[in-house]
Amino acid sequence: MFNIPAITWTLTAVLLLGGSYHVLQATRSHHVTDRVNYSLHALMNALMAAMLWNLAPSTMLAQIAVLAGAALWFIIQAVARPEFKILCAGSQGRLKCAYHSLSMAGAALMATMMGQMTTTASHEIVPPGGTSMPHAHHAMTAATPTTATATLNHLPNLAIPLTIIFATAAVVFLIFLLCARVTTTTLRHAAGPMRSVRPEHGLEALGAAVMALMFAALAA
Structure with a gap:
């Protein structure tokens, strides 16, 4: 996705770090819902890392289906009735x-x-001596695009x-992280040792920043 290897490796490391954290939390969680949620986040991080290197393109449809199903799962949790305590x-x-x-x-x-x-990109490959069949097919269908093709083009x-x-x-989660640290430090001085701030906000900020960079690369 990126032409600069250093950026690709850095984003890959961030995604794998976040994925490892979610796997660890999934193994520590006592509730099934939390385990599923953390596992889905770990899977998303792994799939995004694979996207950076264009790995396993043959499984693209399966990846889309899994991610879309995960999005639906979190929507269900967000709109669930209050009596379902195991959800949001x-x-x-x-x-x-x-x-x-x-x-x-x-x-x-x-x-x-x-x-x-x-x-x-595969349709635009033209072999020496003529037009490839995929390219010719693409040229014939370009004049009469289907609804699905028109949607994809947008x-x-x-x-x-x-x-x-x-x-x-990313900015919002960073602000949350800074505010949480200030609050924790204040309470620690007032009430003695406390549990350290959980790194969720930091990982959320990093994950959102990675998403923003990857979408920026696609927009370029």
């Missing part, structure tokens, strides 16, 4: 699940866009607004 509870929990649904849907859309780019236009959305989310 409270306004803060519901907003968190709604954002996670957006992240999963964004990853699914990213996989779709990359699959479209790969298909387009997907790259979503990259810029999604870049802005996830960049904003």
Whole structure:
């Protein structure tokens, strides 16, 4: 995705770090819902790392289906009735699940866009001495695009607004992290040793920043 290996390796390391954290939390969780949620986040991180290197393109449809299903799962949690205590509870929990649904849907859309780019690139390959059959077929169908093709052609236009959305989310999570650290430090001085701040906000900020960078690369 990126022409600079250092950027690709850095983003890969961040995604694998976040994925490892979610795997660890999944093994420590006592609730089935939490285990599923952390496992889905770990899977999303792994799939996004694979996208950076264009790995396993033959499984693109399966990746999109899994990510779309995960987005639906978090939506169900966000709109679930309050009596379902095992799902998202409270306004803060519901907003968190709604954002996670957006992240999963964004990853699914990213996989779709990359699959479209790969298909387009393969159609544009012209062998010496003539026009390839895929390219000829693409040229014949270009004049009469189907509804699905027209929809796919508009997907790259979503990259810029999604870049802005996830960049904003990264800033918001960073602010939450700083505020949480200030609050924890204040309470620690007032009440003695306390549990350290959990790294969720930091990982959310890093994950949103990675999403923003990847969508920016697709928009370029």
